[in-house]
Amino acid sequence: MSFDLNHKLWVATRKDIGQLIKKQNRLKKLEPPEEKAISFKIFSELYVLYVELVNKLGFIYHNTFQVQKRAVVRILVESATQQLLRLKEELKGMELSEYVYIDKALVARRLTPRDLVIWRSPQFLYRRPLDVQNIVADNKLYMNDIEKVEKEAQDWVKVTEAVTLIQAHERARRARVYKSNINYDKKKFLKVLQRKKINYRFTFKPDQAMSIPVKRTIFAADFIKDVESCENLKEKIDVLEPSTDNEELERLNKLRDDAASKIQNCWRRYKTRKIMRMRSRFKEELYGMKKHRKLKRPNRFANSVLEMYKKEMLKKKLDEEYIQLITDERTRLLQMRTPWMMEDISDHIRAWFKEFYEKTGNFHPYPDPIKTGTVLVVIDETMTPLEFQDTLGKKPMTKAERQKLAEKKKAEKQKQKDKIRKQKMKDAKRRKKLKDAGIIDVAYEMTSSKAIANIEEAMKQFALDWRNIDEYLNKNHDPIKDWVTEEELAKIHQELRGLVDEYMRIEYELLRAALAKDTKTKYKAQKVKKAKAKKEKKKKKVKDMTADRTLDSLYQELKDEGIIEEVSHKDFDEFIADFNFLANDTRDEDGLTTVGPAKGDIKMIIQESMLGMGEFDIDKPKSILLIGPLNSGKKLLCNIIASELDAVFINLSPEKVFKFADNMKYFLHVVMKVAKAFQPAILYIEEAHRVFLKKIPPELKEINPTLLASSIPKGILKNIKKTDKVVLLGTSNMPWSAKGKFKKAFQKVLLIPKCDYATSFLLWLELMTENVENMEEYAYSALARVLQAYNSGDIAQNISQTLDVSRRMRLNNEALDPNEFLEYFLSKHDEPIFPPEQKIMDKFDKWFGKSNKFLKLRRKFMAKKMAKQKKKK
Structure with a gap:
């Protein structure tokens, strides 16, 4: 993907995120809707918006190479996906079903259920380390030089075998041509036939394509000299008259020319009609009058994975350059700025000493390392001179008083925690009561979502950091060096301050000792509270039975x-199935769907479960x-x-x-x-x-x-x-x-739901038109209606075995009869093949109802509803 397109998509997506944040901020102030339908509408609209957002962000992240920008996009796509799945769970809870139908929200956005597909391979793939990938995928792209040489040697053996196979097929082709020439004119090749005997046996393998395409001979002769029709050719009888040899030869030549002209005339008329039909068909498809019904399912997985790993190699190279830049910049800063930074820190601390001595005549207690040392001075977390002056006249608190004060503070904190906990329990009970009544607190769902908070924070930080940077000018994906310098300066400053604090504490104690000597008071060194080293918990070492194995x-x-x-x-x-387009229109008075899912709906559930198997941190089963x-x-x-x-x-x-x-x-x-x-x-x-x-x-x-x-x-x-x-x-x-x-x-x-009419129709249409041309106008609808109850695997086997190579060769002369597919089920096997019985499907539904939590909730809901109705009666 080009840099310009990715940049434009990123700018448009940022605007979409801004609009989505504004909408969510309005929903945070919304009172709980009184009707369940309103809550369902809000969540379904948000779900559609998040599906579009995740698809865009996933595509952008996959094609973003600048290291610092990629980190921002990663946070956004991960948080958006987490919020998407949370919205889907809310919708499932309202639908009381594993399958959700939001047709109204889709119509408003001019989308179809296929647009709700989240998974985009390879944008969500988990990236294996390259050394591990070398073992799994034997590809030279990930190999070192030695492995590449070994792989090339193996490839050369395969090439040699392929050349041998091609030569064998070419010799067989020449033998077939030679034999056909002999059959055509034995006299011409009689001497050759007597001189050399050819042992040739033709074998045919089903579904085997020709290795070398045979070129047809194109004759340039034109025998058409008139426009004589060939309709009465069979009735035309030439009267043979006695003639000389020359006249007989001329007559035979004339007959041959006339026959050739008739054949060419018929062929050209057939070719013209075929071209006209093709042009007419093209116009109908162009104007939308007819659609070309032929399955096009190219397998792009291998190419997409190969392209993905090429991009990963570029990202790896940029990451290594970024790490090297950080190392080089840190080394440069340590060499050039360390002495001056230490001097600045010590001057600042001395100025702090001086300020307190001039205003109070004493020195503020030196901050302990456990409280990050003199960093507290920088962030104004220490006492002011006036506050410190007030503490000088007071007597130090006794141990009992300090303990009492600590207990008082602890009691206040506990009281505050209990108050917050009670309020949370009260709110939870209120929300549960509303949920039982079919009312969802939308505002709480928006405010309590960590994913939404992460998106808002990431966008604010991005707007702040990148406000003076033109992303479009950075087409080489170079990192922003100023940010690296600032980050490393902050880290170095933190490290040096701890070192300077140790030296300045000595100077602080010398000043206090000198002050005590001047005021003739007893000097007592200040105790230093250091952070205790955390004891590592001893984990039970799991015995590795294959520690010595690679x-x-x-x-x-x-x-x-x-x-x-x-x-x-x-x-x-490859999983041919259609979605259910009727479920949303057949809801009952409680807003629940009354029609079961179609076979295509299961793809949505599986793809949601696959998201957790991708690169991002997302929950999965x-x-x-x-x-x-x-x-x-x-x-x-x-x-x-x-x-x-x-x-x-x-x-x-x-x-x-x-x-x-x-x-x-x-x-x-x-x-x-x-x-x-x-x-x-x-x-x-x-x-x-x-x-x-x-x-x-x-x-x-x-x-x-x-x-x-x-x-x-x-x-x-x-x-x-x-x-x-x-x-x-x-x-x-x-x-x-x-x-x-x-x-x-x-x-x-x-x-897996049973086949419905739409799925059955797609199966017959796509599988039959996959390898057979001119099947657009076949009776697919009748086949789908009659054989609708059969499983998709049965239909696929029927089509592959009925339309085998020999049957496809006879299609031009012998039209395909729909009864042939029916005969396959009824008479082509030892026992007839019938669709699964309704008893079996009911058995599946019963067992599934006991194992699926949403179906259990739906049954409880219906039971409560029936109980209420009985009480009213």
Whole structure:
């Protein structure tokens, strides 16, 4: 992205933040709305604004290279994301649902539900250290010179193999051309055929593209000499008359020319009609009359990650230059200004001595190091000469009086704390009472948010610090040297003042001793109170069973055992599903949605959970469980999450883990050590209900599926800290067959909704038009309506197997019949494939209702409502 565009976007975003702060300041003075709908409207509008803000700030932060400015943008994007998730939790609490629908706020901003997508890979990715990234991603961009040479040697072997493969395909192509020439004219190639025998066998592999494209021969001859129509060509019969050899040859040549002209005439008419159709189609698309229905889902992940790491290398270089600048500036200041700074500090302290002696005839007590020493003099935290004069005539307090005064102050502080605590409890009870009545105290939510306070403070500080700096002139991303000088001067001054205080305290004691001698009073040195050294708490050292092993060896060990798997790169566009556009319009009298979520809505929930796995400090669930029937897209979503996060995929399914039953403690230690070292990491369990089965089937006893059951709470979840970018991800198609501990093992449970008409339509449309042209006008709507209840995986398999290579080759001659897709479900297998039964879906809904907190709250709310209605009757 260009510097100019990033600068313009930053200027526009600053204005947006200013407008948002003004709006929030008005809301801080707002009385609690009497209606729940008003509170919901306020929060939904703020949520949309924060989604736009987070997307802009994330993009700006990703493309900002100036070190000092990047630190400001980081605070803003982190705080904005935290406030965004807090607003989403408030909306979920009002909706009593995991899914939130704010269509009115979107319409006002002219947005769609797709614009609420927060995750932007790679802008939110967690950056691994480059030495760790070298192990995970075998790429020369992150390697040193020795590693690059080794990598180039491996690449040369691959290039040699590729050249050999191309040569083999080229020889096969030449053989096919040679054989076709022989079949065309055997007489011409008869001698060659007799001289050399060619053993050739043609093999066809499904979905194999040609290695070398065959160039078609273009004939320049033009046989069209008239505009004779070829409609009656079949009925035309030339009368053969006896003629000489020359006449016969001329007649045959004329017949050949006429036939060639007819063929060219038909071909040119076909080509002209095709071009006209293409132009007509282009005009219709240009005017918006028709849209080109063809799926375009290029996989940009690899390029985006590569571009990200290039930018990271530039940022790393600028960071190193900034650190070097700080070091050089500190050295320069220490060499050039240290003596003068020490002299200035000592002169200032001597002037302080002199001022007090001239006005009071005595010296103010020297500030103790525990109270930052003479820094108190600079910030006017010491007594004035008049205040000190009043203390000289007073008798020193006895120990009992000092203790009594300290107890009095302590009682006053405690009284004040109790008063504040009681007021907080009173306010909390008031807010709870309002919340039970459906009223939200918007003002309190705005004032109590630390994220909003951080945004306001960061913007104020930015406006103050950068008011005299033109950011547009700094296209080389150079740091501002004056700020570095000021910061280092402050640090050096703080360090030197402690050193000067030690010397000036000696001079202070000499002055006091001389004064005592002059006044003939007893001299007593002042006691110095120094800060006590903090005793470090002895932490229990966790025994590392692999202390003598390198991370590379541990990673390779898990990879060789098949625990660490490579996943194909996919993005969220691969999960084809549509959002629910009807839920907001079907609310009941309490403002709650009555229609369940669509399949596309689950992407929003998953992306919110992924934000905590990114670079910024954001709360995230430690474990996520995806439940749903077979072929509903659970494994695909896990693959997408791993790809979007660029995470290490560690498979802990029972069929992988049972091999380590003899030494589970060591195995879990290695897994968690690798996961934390190479984070972001995903600990994946396929069909996780098997780990907590109530009754183990005979066919699963061999792999002992419950081996991990006792280790998940203590061995895995307990070791995952809030700051760790590690998550336990599981799938299940029979969650009701597991014990109650299964729910406790997963912090967030998500039910994948069944296919609706919109999702089914998109599946048929996009998957069929992905590899097949001229399918724009097919009966997708009828297919989606008839086969709507089938899972997305079943539909995808149907399309891929029905539209195989042989069927696609016959499409021009044999039109595709919709019954072919129906036959696949009914007669192409040993048993017909039917959509999941309603009983199964009800079973999923029932189990999910017992594990989701919002559904529990909704049931309680409905129960209270029914009880009130019965009382009225």
